[in-house]
Amino acid sequence: MTVTEPSTLKAVRSPETPPGAPQAISPLTPQEAQKLGNALAQNIGRALKGKDALVQHALCALAANGHLLVEDVPGVGKTTLAQALSRSLELSFSRVQFTSDLLPGDITGVSVFDQRSGSFAFKPGPLFAQLVLADEINRTTPRTQSCLLEAMAEGQVSVDGVARPLPSPFLVIATQNPHEHAGTYPLPESQLDRFIMRLSVGYPDASTERALLMGGGTHTELTKLTAVAGALEVRRLQAAVPNVKVAPEIADYVLALVAATRNSPLVQLGASPRGALALLAAAKARALLRGRAFIEPDDVKELVVPCLAHRVALSGRVGGEADRLASERVVRELCESVRAPE
């Protein structure tokens, strides 16, 4: 298996350029990408204080054209992240609160009979936005979950037998509350695999939280945010990611990391090849956002936990927050056991 071929990378992600979009997009240079990344991180950081690593990872997911799963307790800034991102990039934004009675049609949209024209007209649902915040995705039924995940994977939705492309860029930020068990439908591994990264926000540190209290919340900051780039810039950024150079040793490193998750007795189910591809794609995006046209081992190492922890199933899992923490710890330790190339 070669992981350096850009063509194989495309297979797991939604198409680079959806039908109907302008074909020729000039990729950003690493320097431009770095500039864009820094501007975005700074802009988002104004609203979401003290979460630089989270913002960086989110930007990586965006650049790698993947989707994010944010698992954390309510009220730590998941929505703020999504909104700040959409405002900074002038992306259309929609938010879906997933509940147990939500139907697939509610998010994809439905065809409504227009009596005036005498034909069915498609009314697009909240999924047709460039940035979708899917809140508490584990509260809805598997049916609706799979509808969302299919849309994430394919970059299009099929309603009444018609395939409708989703806008580009298309980024889903799904959230889960790990503390609620009653009435939830936990996502199976196969579906977790669709998210390029799983992040957790975590509580802000005391000084940040104090500033937050004194400053009167995030809302005012959020409304003051101005866009630093547009959708086109994001697409140019995404187009530049496949061009990032991967040395053979780096590919070997990724393979060794993935193999370590498969061979560990602590892990029941190791990371899939898709996991390896996702890790490499994210690492490429990170390298690009740091202004480099090549990956170095640290790009990979830093992203191992967010990219692989949700893809492994531990032996004797307990579920919930403990499970997340345990898998992250196991993956981190496995990662330390694999020597990075020098």
Place this chain on the structure above:
Amino acid sequence: MSFGRGRGITLLGGQRLASTLTVLSAFGAVAASGELGLPLLGLFAVAFVGALRYGRAVAHKFNVAWTVLLAAALILIGLQVFGGAVDIVLGSSWFALLLTIHRLWNRTTERDEMLLLLLSLLLLCAGAALSAELLFGLAFACFAVTGTWALSLTHLRFRIEAAKGPEAEALLTSRRLITPQLLGALGGLSLLGLLGATVVFFVFPRVTIGGFHRAARASSQVGLSDRVELRGSGTLEDDPRVVLRVRLDPAPNKAELDMHWRARVLETWTGQGWKARTDERSDQPARWLQTGRRRQHWVTADIESVGGFTEGVVLTPEGTPISVRYLRPLTAKPAPQHTRWGAAGDVFYEPIEVGDLRYSVTVSVPNSMAIAAEDDHLPAQLPPNASVDAEPPEDLDPRIRELGRRLTQGKPLSVAVESVRSYLEQNFAYTRELAGDQTDPIAHFLFERKKGHCELFSSAMVLLLRSQGIPARNVTGFYGGIRTQQGYYAVRNGDAHSWVEVWMPGQGFVTFDPTPASDRGSQESGLWARTVLLWDGLQARWRSLIVDYDLLAQGRAVQGLGDLMRDATRRLSGKAGPGVPRLSGPVLWALAIVLAITALVVWRRLRWPRLVDAREPLTPDQERAQLLLKRTKARLAKAGVRVPEAITARELQAQVARDRPELSPQLADIVTLWSQSRWGGAPLHRNHVNALLRTLDRTLRETARG
């Protein structure tokens, strides 16, 4: 020369080195013959070092001067060859050597390098024509290996140079091409070829090599000439070099022989020494020497004369020589044709102009000292046709005459002779120090100094006996012989000796040795002597296996192999005769299991080829980047920064920024540069690496002081 990562030799350097080594090997092959002479050896040494040092600067600049020089040399050598002063083979070798020197100074193009290799080959051929010594064999093996390197690397170098462009430049300066593995494989291949050639050499009929080797190396041996002077001062040299290799039939079971090896009979006393009485030589042994022997047995000695003596003397064991047979393989050299018998019983070969000599001598030896006391009386009667010069000198010191009389009076012949011998042996000490010039060396020895070397002992005994009318004579040659690992007895230069033969009626001349037994042979037994013996053993083996390996030896080898096979089959089939150990069941089983395991291992090797790491090697820039990080880590670790084994560069950077912020800027520079060169393909110059490391060092020193 080291082959560490990035510190090996470049293709260019490797090619030049291999060619140079080839020339050296070829030169060694010629020099091994010892025919070149000191001036030419010196010239080559100077020219060789000069060419290495300045060759590149002056290559192809003084063509006219070179041409004139070479032409002059050619004319000079040609004149010497036509004049007969120099052998044509040697002359050609000289000129080939000069051409090689010229090419060493002018080697830039592929043609030059190829010509240099060709000239080396020519030198090797010259070496083969001049000598077939073991040293030549070693030089030949060296030539095979280095020549293979040189040929392949030269080809490689000039093909790559012809390609031009940056890639070619990178290849030429890459230190990863000339790996020990490559050199080892090439060398192994050439040695394998040599081995194959050797097999052919042993299996197919052939003639000997070393055929053009001339006899000029034969040395003049003290004591083998027809004169001995007892004058002179200094110390006799105890030289451990081997002069004779002897195999005896019947073989004595002794570590050291106590035999005399007769070379010359010196009968005439000159007052200061001895000389051979007459130069008459005939085709037949003198008859009177052959007669009168009673119970006797024959001893045959197979003698290899290593140095070759200019005097043409055939060494014979104690006893009366009966026949001499020359053993030479088929060769282009002149072989000794005739045996000439001296009137006094010494033996010579003709022509003298041969190289190493091997012959088999048979002598008759009396069974024991069968002495009939009544028959023997003084003075002893010589046979009527004997021509022995046994007259005592007229001006003999009366003290000697008196001493002789005192020792022999009233005794039967054999007892009288023995009493003189034991008198000398017991009352006089041996020394290798010469006494200096004396008017009467014997009187000085007997009555004043009372110590001396073997010639004084034997001369004194002869004169003492002659003074009483007993026919005695002085004999020179060698004494002893030490058994070597190869089974032959080595007689060394230091074993040169002198003793006495006395005429015993009915027995002929019988050997008596007045020198104390422990001082007769060579006394040298230190490391040098052992080394010389070891080297001689190797040379003997080389000679018998390579140089003298002929059709007969070939037949013997094949026969031996056949015997070995037959024996092995007999053992395996359990039909071994009595005395041959039979292979028992468990041993057979063990053999079968070992064979099966070997077969399995071989099969698996063939079946599942090892995973080959087909990764591209790192570029020099990447290697330098790697080295930069490695050294940085080492320096930081030494400065007390915690550097875990698995830490990555950026993690280290973050850690240092947290714990040792004063080092942070330097480390950031280094890591950035490392990243760009190691993973991004950016060039990284060695100076840059060194500058960064120096800056880091300085910062480390400053912080340590602060």
